[in-house]
Amino acid sequence: MSDSPDQKPAVKPEGSSEHLNIKVVSADSSEVHFKIKRSTPLRKLMETYCDRTGKNMNSVRFLFEGNRVLESHTPKDLDMEDGDTIDVMVEQIGGQ
Amino acid sequence: PKSTRIVDLLKKRQVTVPPTMAEPASQPSPTKASTPAATQEVLVSSTGHTSGPSSPAYPTSSPPSPAHSTPSKGQTLLAMPCPVEVFSVYIGTLDPLSTLHSPIKTNGSPWCLKMVKANRDHMAASSFVHSALMDAITICLECTSTVIPSVNIPANQLEAVKYYLEQRPYTAAFKTKKALSSKRYRSYYHPDDVDENKRWIVCFVDPADSDVLKDWLSRLSQLIGSGRFQSQRLFIYPFSGVKSVTVTTHDLYRLNDGEYLNDSVIEFYLKYLQERLVATNPELAADVHIFNTFFYPQLVARSNRMGLNLLISLNPYFNMCAFFRIGQILLALVGSLATECYDRVKSWTSKVDIFKKRFIIIPIHDRAHWFLALIVNPGLMVSEAVDGESTPSASSSSPMPPTTADSTQESHEATATPLRRTRSHVQVSSTEVSPSRERIDVNLTNLTGMPTESPSLLPVPDFSVDASIGDSIKRRYEKKLRSELKRHSRSPRKLHNVFNSSGIFILDSLGLHHPMVFRILNSYLRLEAETKQKTVVVPKLQGAYAKVPLQTNHCDCGVFVLEYVETFLREPTFYLEVMMNRLGGRNAWFQASIIRQKRQTIHKTIVDLAKRYQQHQATTADS
Numbered sequence: 001m002s003d004s005p006d007q008k009p010a011v012k013p014e015g016s017s018e019h020l021n022i023k024v025v026s027a028d029s030s031e032v033h034f035k036i037k038r039s040t041p042l043r044k045l046m047e048t049y050c051d052r053t054g055k056n057m058n059s060v061r062f063l064f065e066g067n068r069v070l071e072s073h074t075p076k077d078l079d080m081e082d083g084d085t086i087d088v089m090v091e092q093i094g095g096q
Numbered sequence: 097p098k099s100t101r102i103v104d105l106l107k108k109r110q111v112t113v114p115p116t117m118a119e120p121a122s123q124p125s126p127t128k129a130s131t132p133a134a135t136q137e138v139l140v141s142s143t144g145h146t147s148g149p150s151s152p153a154y155p156t157s158s159p160p161s162p163a164h165s166t167p168s169k170g171q172t173l174l175a176m177p178c179p180v181e182v183f184s185v186y187i188g189t190l191d192p193l194s195t196l197h198s199p200i201k202t203n204g205s206p207w208c209l210k211m212v213k214a215n216r217d218h219m220a221a222s223s224f225v226h227s228a229l230m231d232a233i234t235i236c237l238e239c240t241s242t243v244i245p246s247v248n249i250p251a252n253q254l255e256a257v258k259y260y261l262e263q264r265p266y267t268a269a270f271k272t273k274k275a276l277s278s279k280r281y282r283s284y285y286h287p288d289d290v291d292e293n294k295r296w297i298v299c300f301v302d303p304a305d306s307d308v309l310k311d312w313l314s315r316l317s318q319l320i321g322s323g324r325f326q327s328q329r330l331f332i333y334p335f336s337g338v339k340s341v342t343v344t345t346h347d348l349y350r351l352n353d354g355e356y357l358n359d360s361v362i363e364f365y366l367k368y369l370q371e372r373l374v375a376t377n378p379e380l381a382a383d384v385h386i387f388n389t390f391f392y393p394q395l396v397a398r399s400n401r402m403g404l405n406l407l408i409s410l411n412p413y414f415n416m417c418a419f420f421r422i423g424q425i426l427l428a429l430v431g432s433l434a435t436e437c438y439d440r441v442k443s444w445t446s447k448v449d450i451f452k453k454r455f456i457i458i459p460i461h462d463r464a465h466w467f468l469a470l471i472v473n474p475g476l477m478v479s480e481a482v483d484g485e486s487t488p489s490a491s492s493s494s495p496m497p498p499t500t501a502d503s504t505q506e507s508h509e510a511t512a513t514p515l516r517r518t519r520s521h522v523q524v525s526s527t528e529v530s531p532s533r534e535r536i537d538v539n540l541t542n543l544t545g546m547p548t549e550s551p552s553l554l555p556v557p558d559f560s561v562d563a564s565i566g567d568s569i570k571r572r573y574e575k576k577l578r579s580e581l582k583r584h585s586r587s588p589r590k591l592h593n594v595f596n597s598s599g600i601f602i603l604d605s606l607g608l609h610h611p612m613v614f615r616i617l618n619s620y621l622r623l624e625a626e627t628k629q630k631t632v633v634v635p636k637l638q639g640a641y642a643k644v645p646l647q648t649n650h651c652d653c654g655v656f657v658l659e660y661v662e663t664f665l666r667e668p669t670f671y672l673e674v675m676m677n678r679l680g681g682r683n684a685w686f687q688a689s690i691i692r693q694k695r696q697t698i699h700k701t702i703v704d705l706a707k708r709y710q711q712h713q714a715t716t717a718d719s
Contacts, residue, residue: 027393058346061359063390066444067339068363070332078338087440089390092461095356095651 020075024049024062026088036075043071049088063087330702331709333364334371341367341388343702351699353692357466357654359389362459365658365698368705373665380668383454386661387444392460392469394440395616438623449628451475455668459657460613465606466654468661469613470642472672473598477621477637478630599638601675605647605656614639642675645688655691658698 022034022045032052034045042062046069050057062069064078064086330348332340347360366386373381450456456471600614618636625632647656663686664671674684 058344061390063388065446066388066391066441068341068388070340070342073338087390087394089359089393092359092389092393093350093356094358094461094464094466095653 020080020082020084022075022080023083023085024088025085026053027090038076038080039074041071042069042073042075042078045086046071055088059091061089061091063089330706333367333705333709335709335712339367343706348699348702351695351702353695354651356464356651357658359461361698362466362654362657363388364702366457366459366661368701369658369662369665380665384457384665385448385450385453385455386457387459389459389461391441391444391458392462392613392616395437395620434619434623438620441620442627445624450624451478451628451630455664457661458617459661460610462610465608466657467602467604467606467608467610468657469617470601470603470664471599471617471621471637472601473596474621474637476596476598477632477634478625478628479633597676598634599640599676601640601642603642603644603657603660605644605653605660607641607646609641611639640675643678643682643684645682645685647691648688652691655694655698659686659691659694 018037018039019035020038022036024032024034024045026032032049034048036042036045046057046062049055049062050060064080064084067078069078069086328345330343330345332342334340341360341363343360343364347358347364349355350358350361366388370381370384370386373384451474453475454473456474458469458471460467460469600617602610602613604610614637618639621637622632622635644660645656647653671685674680
């Protein structure tokens with residue numbers, strides 16, 4: 001699991017104002033930073049994150065301001081701003 | 097058709113193939129319009145002796161002793177690297193004695209299922225193993241008891257096995273062995289192999305009939321075809337917007353009997369209830385706020401969970417010794433820690449004012465258990481910063497403009513708050529049957545100490561959804577409730593007024609106590625009030641454990657949570673009264689027996705919505 005805070009892998013950095021810095025924080029407080037276009041679906045970010053941290057897309061949940069981030073959402077849809085945080089949570093299963 | 101195809105495949109491919117080198121084969125089940133990304137491989141091999149096929153992965157030390165193993169005629173090995181690309185699944189006639197490193201005494205049960213973890217993804221792997229094991233056991237049991245009628249495995253033993261495997265996968269073997277030592281089937285985790293890289297499961301089914309295998313295979317192919325091994329998105333709910341939740345086939349599977357519910361199912365169904373409420377009863381819907389399942393974990397500090405909670409719980413004492421230096425330091429510390437947690441959820445309510453809601457519903461997940469926290473009338477905790485001098489009860493009306501409701505009960509009530517509540521409830525009831533209105537009369541007359549003897553004291557609530565069940569329960573408990581209400585109305589002890597009381601209720605289907613939840617939620621409410629610039633007039637809401645129906649098994653708490661919410665929202669005032677005044681006992685809510693049906697109902701809801709979603713997609717694509 002990568003928890004070095006200064007990774008900037010995901011989506012290639014290009015222009016300037018169109019890009020957002022998004023921090024993805026996992027349950028163990030490790031952070032991964034992403035730079036992403038406002039109009040890019042967040043699927044890309046999610047997939048990259050899962051790849052990097054070796055997690056399965058189906059077993060993690062991405063939350064932004066208490067709502068789930070869906071693959072089709074773009075930062076624009078969610079009114080994301082530069083420096084915003086996405087939380088990653090692990091699937092909860094319970095019954096007993 | 098699916099099963100025959102597999103069996104045909106089996107027959108065709110009666111070739112010896114080492115199980116570890118699974119080669120691609122045709123897909124056994126191109127089912128359900130699903131397009132599995134990875135291929136499902138089916139290989140079959142027939143070997144002379146039991147230990148043969150298994151040896152590559154697990155070298156056999158000794159040949160099976162004839163006393164213990166039944167030699168079977170043609171041994172079939174089926175290898176299925178599943179689409180998750182995490183596992184290879186082997187079904188075959190592996191001899192238990194030779195494949196297991198430590199001897200277990202079996203009376204020769206060559207059919208077994210073995211799963212080998214072959215990949216790095218631990219999370220997916222464990223959940224896969226877990227669910228595959230559940231299936232394996234179920235299949236084993238079903239096969240054994242249906243095909244071989246002489247073997248009767250009591251249902252409670254199945255429950256026991258499942259429970260142990262579910263809870264303690266690492267020690268399960270021993271418990272299971274013990275529990276089932278006299279039976280003709282075994283399930284086993286080998287302790288040496290329970291690590292990150294090698295995890296496997298063996299289940300033995302009696303080999304009496306080759307039909308067993310057929311059955312086995314058809315079931316397995318169904319499992320694979322049903323998307324169990326691979327998750328597929330069904331729909332998002334609501335169909336559009338940013339507050340949607342994705343529902344997948346994996347989540348659908350969680351609704352099968354005996355499975356634990358996951359956060360997606362819980363969140364989906366709560367959203368579904370909310371949407372339904374918006375359509376049927378917008379007044380009430382506006383009064384309810386439902387947090388998602390991750391709200392509570394976010395509130396609990398991850399790093400220093402115990403420490404923080406302890407500090408939060410001691411908070412009042414720090415205030416007392418705040419004159420001293422240590423008190424000040426501790427206060428600052430508590431403040432910073434609590435704020436740190438609070439900051440994580442601060443933005444969640446940026447667009448809603450939870451203090452204007454009547455009910456806040458928080459599903460909580462704690463160590464594989466679901467329960468529900470319900471905050472009632474949080475608005476009574478605060479007053480607007482502008483009129484800080486007013487008393488709690490009076491100030492609570494300020495978030496809402498005083499009502500102009502023309503109800504005749506107005507004279508009975510001193511404060512404005514109950515009136516607002518009354519009004520909202522009257523409007524609520526207008527969409528339902530009239531008894532709800534009578535309900536209010538009951539409340540108010542009780543409050544003012546007037547005994548009510550009218551036969552319509554307790555209405556039969558609107559149970560249109562599942563009328564048959566609801567009605568019968570209601571009828572049964574109506575009488576009891578009515579008598580209790582009467583008794584209370586005569587007794588000097590006043591009933592709590594559900595409209596101007598506030599509190600935090602915990603609805604736990606195991607009846608467990610969670611004192612920490614009260615503290616954490618109270619601390620959250622205080623901080624939230626600060627953020628929203630409100631003056632806290634009541635620093636702490638009272639916590640209580642509601643008397644609710646309890647689960648009788650180990651797997652249904654998620655369903656119970658959903659049923660609590662659904663039942664409660666059907667008639668909030670009634671159930672609030674039940675909770676606050678402890679009337680009617682546990683069964684005033686619903687009968688625990690409807691829970692099983694509930695799973696099917698939710699399942700059906702999801703399937704229906706999936707269809708509607710496809711139509712929705714099609715229409716939006718057209719336009």
